[in-house]
Amino acid sequence: MDPEPRREQLLNAADRVIQREGPGASMNAIAAEAGITKPILYRHFGDRNGLIRALTERHTGGLLAAVRAALAEPLERRDRVEHVLDTYLAGIESRPQVYRLLTHPEPGDPSGAGNALAPALRQIAGEITRAVAGQVDLGADRELLAEVWGRAITGMVLAAGDWWLESRPCSRTRMVQALADLLWGRLAAAADLPTAALPAGPAPTAEPSDRPTG
């Protein structure tokens, strides 16, 4: 039946040790966790990139499928967008460790696992592009806009979701609303602040000197 049960077992071991030691875990460590030695790993996965790739595909597969399904849901547009956003955030929220090690290569990392999820991101961007181009009337620029927006929305959700997962500033629902609001032009529609006279202070590095203006 199962053509490669050992492979799954090895991936499980790799998963464990990487979650414990970070993405920079050595092949030796992974092999040891699996109770074996290096050459077997290389027989199964070719090289380190192959292992990381297999691991990443296993982890991103579910999320990708979920997002794809959410994109096809027959809802009103705003509801569908919120549904997709919520699906993505719920996906990364359910396995924060996995997500973190996939996105943040960690200092002292010998081989970048960060770009390992680049294919998954490209796929999500492609899904969004296809959905937009197939469902929204954008005039002559249809194809270009859909492609740009596919990448843009993917990157936007990636960055915002990343920050949200790390600092947890609000509930998932509020986060979904904030992102959907941005996409819905709330930044453009909002009024100017009355106290717009302040001359944009220098603010050298990252010290947030936010005073509530009295």
Place this chain on the structure above:
Amino acid sequence: MDPEPRREQLLNAADRVIQREGPGASMNAIAAEAGITKPILYRHFGDRNGLIRALTERHTGGLLAAVRAALAEPLERRDRVEHVLDTYLAGIESRPQVYRLLTHPEPGDPSGAGNALAPALRQIAGEITRAVAGQVDLGADRELLAEVWGRAITGMVLAAGDWWLESRPCSRTRMVQALADLLWGRLAAAADLPTAALPAGPAPTAEPSDRPTG
């Protein structure tokens, strides 16, 4: 006068060899390019991360300053947003090699240079957050929205700009318009496509089966 002219010279050498061999260039190679040997590099930069960091700061400094200045420009909101977008895209367009090696760690990379520009991104996100919170009236959710949007817009422009730089699908001006349109809610405002009856085909991997529905 110049307290460290040699350091600049070493950075130039590192720049050259990294542009030639990719971000995975070894310290030996960099030292050789500079006509010296490893220990001197370590005396100047501490360790490899220090070198990469110095290099990254040198490269991102100008772009960061330009974006900051663009954000403070006294323009109408849409114009200001377009100005910031154009500034960023012009920045990465002017040095595509540098940008590429900073963002794409390249396969076979021993040390991730990709996250080296993470600080710069955080700074840009902070600038946007501060600008939004200080200039736009967003009601009670002001602070949260500004923070979310700062990250979201940064990630959006990063991803879209990255793709634009690689595939050059259109002029910079059109790209700016496409992104500003997205931020201005054009996705939300556009009408549904009349042929919305097709049941969202599976499209397994990345094969774009875009038929013009002729």
Place this chain on the structure above:
DNA sequence: ACCAGGGTGTTACCACCGGTAACATCGTGG
């Protein structure tokens, strides 16, 4: 009964990398 073959496992090794210690050299200034 025998042996061919494939999966699983091992030890021992290589080239190379980041990083460090110890030593040599040169120019300058008290």
Place this chain on the structure above:
DNA sequence: CCACGATGTTACCGGTGGTAACACCCTGGT
């Protein structure tokens, strides 16, 4: 004249990804 700091070197260490060569066991065909 010598102390000193910057600049430079060779030689080395531990560890990493990756490979070669060899050993074991279990199945199955003849």
